[in-house]
Amino acid sequence: MSKLNVHLASHYGMCFGVRDALAATRSTYNESDVTVLGQLVHNPVVSQELTENGVKKGDLNNPTTGIGGTVIITAHGASESDRSRWSSTQSKVLDTTCPLVHKAHKSLVSLVDSGFFPVVIGKKGHAEVNGLVGDFPQAIVIEGDEDIFEVPYEGKIGIVSQTTQPIERVNELVEKIRSTRNACEVKFIDTVCAPTKNRQKAVKDLSKFCDLIVVVGGSNSNNTAQLVSKVEGLGCRAVQVERPEDLIFDWFIGAKDVGVTAGTSTLEETVTSVSERIKAISDEMALKDRECLGKERILC
Ligand code: SF4
Known part of the structure; x- marks a missing residue:
């Protein structure tokens, strides 16, 4: 043979968004009290490195964690309400949100500001998706075909995607929404990252x-x-x-x-x-x- x-x-492998977030976090290793709000990257090798360097893990939804120290918002981003809650604590906030996640947030905000009902295609409960819908309690997350029935049947529907979804699948779901919502104006902004x-x-x-x-x-x-x-x-x-x-x-x-x-x-x-x-x-x-x-x- x-x-x-x-x-x-x-x-x-590693994209620039994760690489920059990791570099920013590594620059805090000599600080005494550093807490990452969630998982910096979904990788056990990196998680182990952070733990060995004294970086603690905190909860984005619990603004009492890490008070007084540095708290890190991960590349996955956060809702504006979470970001401002943390900014009002005594912690120093290091925001490592990827610029392309910021772009997805801005796209969703612009759709809502223009009167569109917010829809996000992505994984329910994922940190990035939670951040995207965090400022819009009415938003619907579409993970699969079975979720499409929740989308309204009239009005204006504005769709963005979690940045890491496969674009073919996203396009398929958008088309299914379009074809079953004839009475609606459906606008999709492609936020899957390059x-x-x-x-x-x-x-x-x-x-x-x-x-x-x-x-x-x-x-x-x-x-x-x-x-x-x-x-x-x-x-x-x-x-x-x-x-x-x-x-x-x-x-x-x-x-x-x-x-x-x-x-x-x-x-x-x-x-x-x-x-x-x-x-x-x-x-x-x-x-x-x-x-x-x-x-x-x-x-x-
Ligand atoms: S949005 Fe894309 S480039 Fe940015 S961190 Fe996520 S996967 Fe990486």
Whole structure:
């Protein structure tokens, strides 16, 4: 058996929004009292690093956490009401909201200001989605087809999306809303971010010729899960790992081309070590093959 061909996606891994939020948080390591309001990134490797450097985890909805110290609003953002509640405490607020999440907030505000009923396509309960709808108690979150019935049947409907949703799925849901709300004016502002679109497109390209795609990212990361489901939806095999130690030898038996991609909260060094482990597995497989061939010759 020949060695595995390992292909890295043309776009993968940590996006600028998460990278900048992480850099801002790392710059606080020497401060005595730092609390992240929620999960900075959905990645266990990074979470462990923060804990080891004394960064505490707090609750965005509980403005008594971290009083007196520095509190960090994550790249996922927050509602204006949450932001101003924290600003009125004694804590110093470090806001690491990604500019593209800010853009999604502004888009929703502009729709509501123009008289549109707010609808957000995204994962219910996700920090970014909670932040988007936090200032609009009337807003509806659409996670799947079953939620569409909640959208009003008349008036003006304004839709934005969580930044990390697959754009094809978002467009599909928007079209379903349009086609079932003939009496409504439906306006959609595309707020899926470019890094998400690039990573989804790159993994689609890999799925065309790979036998298996390894997706590196936290098991609690929404965009990592979206990459896995994209690959599976295209009929290709996908496995998700957080670290090289999670890779299983048997996954690669019978494979020839293996793709590697990573979610937007995955560190570059984790992707590199996973790719190196796959290459080591490939060497082990080739060695086993040579040993088997040798045994066959002796038997003949
Ligand atoms: S996934 Fe997109 S919106 Fe979210 S932090 Fe990264 S660049 Fe910003």
